[in-house]
Amino acid sequence: MEILWMLIVGGIIGWLASLITGRDVPGGIIGNIIAGFIGAWLGGLILGNWGPVVGGFAIIPAIIGSIILVLIVSFIMRKMGQNNNHGHHA
Secondary structure: OHHHHHHHHHHHHHHHHHHHHHHOOOOOHHHHHHHHHHHHHHHHHHHHHOOOOEEOEEHHHHHHHHHHHHHHHHHHHHHHOOOOOOOOOO
């Protein structure tokens, strides 16, 4: 049950990051979960683990880390010419 909770929270973190940045995470729900997990790790490295913890994630650093990750991934995809945003540019 704890793993399921972590997947849900990770997915929500990734989804929030894509909403805040206005960029879709490739891979849909699975992409959001992966972005949430990697973002939480990245945020923890950069900012440390502080603030409210939900499902094993320090939420604030996790969301900030996920936003950074989504921006980096969308930048790389744009540079590779694989922009899946159907004409939406920041």
